[in-house]
Amino acid sequence: MSLDLNQATPEDIRERAAIDRSVRYPVLFFFTSAAAWLFVATLLGFLSGLKLRVPTLWEDCPWLGYSRLFPVHMLALVYGWAMQAGLGVMIWLMARLTRNELKNPVTVIVAGHLWNAGVAVAVITVWAGLGRSMPWLDFPVWVAPLLFIGYLMVTLWLIPMFRARRAGEVYVSEMYLIGAALWFPWIFATANLLVGDEGAATMSTGINAWYMSNLIYFWFAPVALASAYYLVPKIAGRPIHSYPLAQVGFWALAVLAGWTGFQRYVGGPFPAWIPAVSGAASIFIIVAVVAAGANFWFTLRGRQKLWEYSPTLRFTLFGVLMFLAYAVLSGVSSFFSLSQVLQFSHFVVGLDTLAVYGFFSMAAFGAIYYIVPRITGCEWPSPTLIRGHFWFSTYGIGTVVLTMLVGGFAQAGQMNQWDQAFVRSVEVANGWIVGRIVAWLLIAAANLGFFYQLALMFIGRGRRSAGPTLIHAEPGSVGSAEEAVALAGAGGHH
């Protein structure tokens, strides 16, 4: 390593290029098919909101009922888009971190097709009415092996890569990646074996909630944080502030995530200690989020202005912020005083959307904005479209979370009146559903620019010039976000 920590040696650069080349096709495959699923999911999010708002719409068509549109929307969003984008990020990150070229790009692409087939079958079976009303596990149980094997075929390659890492300290991102790689098979298999038509219905519901919470804390969180721990110091050009703090964050997540989930049904027909333990874990786990957030904050201290220029940093940090919001909301809402009101209301949908879109998807966008120029050899064409992507996404996620929170209170307030007709709770919440429709429209608007740019880069028609695409800068005019900040400082802008 050279004396100047920030400057890469020619050997480093050649190595990077070789690594990027080895993962190029699998990672691009995952990103582009994930984006396609995101398009489907966005459309379905809009349609399901519309159907919920105007239930008489398409009355004769069971395929367009809310009971099918909404689960299909969530399946496409979680498995088609979010997890698939996450898999792409994992491969690239692990190759870069351990400085290993991917030896089996073909196997990974085959596995990617298997995963996509699994998602497609899951979506089609649920859409055809063969689903089970188990959120995020709606597909018939025989679809699970497709996803399971597809997943293993991708992530198993991370283990030999990790074993062949360079000597020295294990970087915290590597810990998160190995954790995520191993935790998902465990929670996915457990949930699919225990949740089902046979067996105890009550426990199925509880385990279903456990699975959803675990997918967020045991997979989305580590993948997003691994990416953030890699990208933040890269862009800031300075080391992560504190190794001990990062360790605390990782181990807190590792120890606590598996206990969360049952608090969604606090007050339900379980021995009281089960939701109590989950609720406590969902409060304790805020420590893991605070540790990561504080570490990024201290790392960037004095360089916060980078956020204005670097798309990667902006999306990543926004994701971390939303993770904090999610963790706090989910911890606070496990108190019975809130839970007894909100637990069966629209609020829950708002919370899930916050985790999948506000937190994970935004962090994944950040990683994609960083990775794709490196593996395609061209730059993002338009800073304006990136800016639009960010702000429309922000408005969208803000709208859905706020309206679902307020609408959830309105709805649940009526549901808890025993002498009110149930339909009252539907009526009072109905106005707030508009928030969901608007939110998915905004998110669709945000992502159109993203799809367009990704497609251009996929076919090799990105911008060909030196210098990154930064948010408030003429494309190619400055070499890095840091330079842009310095220039703006000198010129008195911002």
Next chain:
Amino acid sequence: MSDNPDKNLDYEAEGGSVVDVHDAVRREKVLPPTGKEPISFGPLILTALVLILGAGYLGAYSNGFRDDIYVTKYYRPDPRPAGAGGDAAAEKLAWIDQWMKDGKKVYNNCVPCHGPAGAGQPGLFPPLKDSEWVNGGTTRLGAIMLKGISGPFTVNGVGYNNIMAPWDTLGDEKVAQVLTYIRREFGTLKEGEDGIVTTEMVKAAREQFKDRTTPWDEAGLRAIPEDSMLPGAKVDPQTGQPAQ
């Protein structure tokens, strides 16, 4: 190798000049080794707060980790009234019970002066409980309710001198509900009378007294016959529909 279509990437140029490598890869900084700063004060304090909160939660909700306790602390038991029939009975609340319940809500407006039990306040506000005006006909009661009273007034032989505001701003239904509540709850009903005042009856009262612009005095009220009842069909207390 030279016919690589993607010239910009130049990935195939193994061992070639670094300059050929795409700019994004070249300009990228090295990932610096993680800093060894100790955990600072802010995160520690936050962590301590979270731990206290979570431990408090666990202590309050876990019920000693007993397998046989299902009821979460702070759980509100089923608020429905207990009794024969259970759910079915609760769902089919008789019309008159709902009417009285709503009437009680409207009566909250009256509580400041007449008190929750209709006892009034000695020397200031007359009682409703067993008041001659409540026990008597509904016409007088409706008249008072809609137009208010001002000046000296005698109730059950005791004199008062105060003002009652007119309540004609309440809807007909609410006036009917509260009058029913007052008569059935505080009055002594005559043989064969159910004490129910319907919306139709209140409409009739509004019509009858529509020309009056000032509150009543005692003489004016006593001019209305004591046993005069507001016109309107009797209703079935179970359904609220006109009785057969």
